[in-house]
Amino acid sequence: MSRYLEIYWLMIRNSLIREMNFKANFLLWIIVEFLWFVGQMVFLEVIYAQVNNVAGWSKWECVLLIGTHQITSQIFQAFFYVNLAELPELVRTGRLDLMLLLPVDAQFAVSTRKFGMDNIINVLVGVGVVVFCLAKLHVVPTALQIALYIVAIGFGVAIHYAVLFGLATAAFWIVRAQGLIYGYFNVFNIARIPESVFPYSLFKIIFTYFLPVIVVANVPAITLARSFQQPWTGLAQLAFGAVFIVAITRGFWRFALRRYSSASS
Amino acid sequence: MNFAKYVKVFDIGLQNTFVYRWNFLLRSVFGIVPLIGAVFFWKAIFQSKGGGINGYDYSSMIFYLMITVFLENLITPTEDEWQIAAEIRDGKISSYLTKPMNYLGYRIVLFLSYRLLYIAVVLVPIIVLAWIFRDHLRMPEHAITWLAFALSTAMAAFLQFFIAYALAMIAFWVLEISTIVFILYSFEFFLSGHVFPLDIMPAWLQGFIHWSPFTYELFFPAQVFMERVQGADLAKGLAIEAGWLLLAWLSARVLWAKGVRKYQAVGG
Numbered sequence: 001m002s003r004y005l006e007i008y009w010l011m012i013r014n015s016l017i018r019e020m021n022f023k024a025n026f027l028l029w030i031i032v033e034f035l036w037f038v039g040q041m042v043f044l045e046v047i048y049a050q051v052n053n054v055a056g057w058s059k060w061e062c063v064l065l066i067g068t069h070q071i072t073s074q075i076f077q078a079f080f081y082v083n084l085a086e087l088p089e090l091v092r093t094g095r096l097d098l099m100l101l102l103p104v105d106a107q108f109a110v111s112t113r114k115f116g117m118d119n120i121i122n123v124l125v126g127v128g129v130v131v132f133c134l135a136k137l138h139v140v141p142t143a144l145q146i147a148l149y150i151v152a153i154g155f156g157v158a159i160h161y162a163v164l165f166g167l168a169t170a171a172f173w174i175v176r177a178q179g180l181i182y183g184y185f186n187v188f189n190i191a192r193i194p195e196s197v198f199p200y201s202l203f204k205i206i207f208t209y210f211l212p213v214i215v216v217a218n219v220p221a222i223t224l225a226r227s228f229q230q231p232w233t234g235l236a237q238l239a240f241g242a243v244f245i246v247a248i249t250r251g252f253w254r255f256a257l258r259r260y261s262s263a264s265s
Numbered sequence: 266m267n268f269a270k271y272v273k274v275f276d277i278g279l280q281n282t283f284v285y286r287w288n289f290l291l292r293s294v295f296g297i298v299p300l301i302g303a304v305f306f307w308k309a310i311f312q313s314k315g316g317g318i319n320g321y322d323y324s325s326m327i328f329y330l331m332i333t334v335f336l337e338n339l340i341t342p343t344e345d346e347w348q349i350a351a352e353i354r355d356g357k358i359s360s361y362l363t364k365p366m367n368y369l370g371y372r373i374v375l376f377l378s379y380r381l382l383y384i385a386v387v388l389v390p391i392i393v394l395a396w397i398f399r400d401h402l403r404m405p406e407h408a409i410t411w412l413a414f415a416l417s418t419a420m421a422a423f424l425q426f427f428i429a430y431a432l433a434m435i436a437f438w439v440l441e442i443s444t445i446v447f448i449l450y451s452f453e454f455f456l457s458g459h460v461f462p463l464d465i466m467p468a469w470l471q472g473f474i475h476w477s478p479f480t481y482e483l484f485f486p487a488q489v490f491m492e493r494v495q496g497a498d499l500a501k502g503l504a505i506e507a508g509w510l511l512l513a514w515l516s517a518r519v520l521w522a523k524g525v526r527k528y529q530a531v532g533g
Contacts, residue, residue: 028444032451039455046465047310050318055309174287183295190302197309203301 015115029118055196060136067129069217076160078119088171152220155242166249172256212241278378293387319465327401332487340422349433417486427513437524458484481506
């Protein structure tokens with residue numbers, strides 16, 4: 001275990017050094033994220049100029065949900081996104097062979113090569129947004145709520161990771177899996193929608209338990225800011241969903257590796 | 266002008282893209298998830314409002330979302346800008362420069378062949394969706410609408426393509442263009458009407474929306490089909506769209522000419 005931590009620390013250090021060579025790019029990525037946030041805010045402003053709640057959620061609760069989604073997805077992107085997005089290319093070119101030869105777990109090797117510092121800035125912006133919303137809502141969360149919020153975010157990051165990892169692993173069968181990366185962004189689009197919007201349906205069951213994107217930001221947001229709603233069912237669903245999808249994608253990856261025959265070698 | 270060679274390029278484009286048919290299908294299936302999310306979200310909004318919003322009700326909102334999804338699949342370039350930028354960066358365009366073929370023409374033909382194949386694959390999920398939402402879809406009442414819709418959609422396709430092309434030209438000067446592409450994406454995402462119809466925005470923004478090029482990438486053709494813009498306004502909108510199209514085409518040409526002059530064929 002400590003060996004893995006040591007390797008990981010070296011990877012992070014390398015990434016930081018590499019990224020500081022492209023400072024302009026670094027700033028531009030922060031601007032991109034900022035623009036997305038502004039766009040979503042404009043949308044909510046337009047909606048809440050018409051209504052005062054959507055399926056029981058007030059404006060600032062919705063913003064808090066978006067901020068929570070921002071925190072979760074940006075933590076995931078900081079640590080894993082680039083690595084997983086590059087996995088299809090590693091498979092296509094056969095460079096995956098090098099990773100498989102390393103004396104560490106293959107999934108660890110392909111998941112942790114690079115680290116995105118700009119995403120950490122965006123995480124901090126997300127935290128700022130959430131705190132601001134709490135103030136607007138006049139909610140002071142208890143220590144237990146904050147602790148559960150952090151645990152829930154951890155499960156959320158695991159879900160983000162597993163979904164993209166599963167999609168990227170499909171690259172063993174589908175040449176050029178770029179379309180699958182769009183799949184990730186498309187699917188997580190609904191994570192920013194209040195869960196009460198979705199009626200009880202097959203759609204909701206699938207996206208709660210098996211591809212748990214509905215719960216990924218909703219559960220932590222409810223836990224933190226909607227204390228009148230009991231959080232335990234949601235937290236259990238989130239934990240179940242996270243464990244399920246991490247296990248499934250890990251199995252899928254091992255299955256894919258077994259039939260991997262490399263390219264051009 | 267010899268069209269035969271461009272027909273050949275079209276054929277090659279189709280064959281190359283055919284390899285990615287599963288990619289297309291998966292992409293469109295995943296693309297449906299946010300649409301369903303949006304439908305439920307709007308349902309909750311209209312329930313809470315208990316009435317229409319700026320001339321939209323639940324039914325026409327679904328109709329609007331369906332048209333934009335269809336248009337997006339039909340006309341939005343998906344990988345063209347990345348491919349062009351990569352060809353410039355890796356020095357691959359050297360081989361095109363020696364061919365008796367215009368690179369822009371070559372790229373337009375490839376774009377058309379991609380779109381044709383893409384929509385052919387994606388039509389299946391779209392038809393399923395259209396059937397599910399059949400009660401909310403309304404065909405235009407006037408025959409002329411079809412013509413105006415076809416015209417505005419064709420112009421929107423080329424407007425989007427020339428913008429993507431002009432953007433990819435930046436690769437002549439900058440190694441890594443993905444940040445710039447994503448900045449444009451974020452503007453397009455919200456200002457083209459992909460998330461919500463632009464006419465529900467506050468009145469003080471409508472002047473900007475009227476003149477913004479992004480409006481004509483998706484929102485305007487959708488409005489034409491829904492017959493929410495007619496008569497003189499329709500003519501004016503088409504004129505503005507044509508103006509932007511001309512401007513985008515010119516910038517694509519100028520940037521290419523300037524870029525090629527500076528081009529050093531790295532690794533080519």
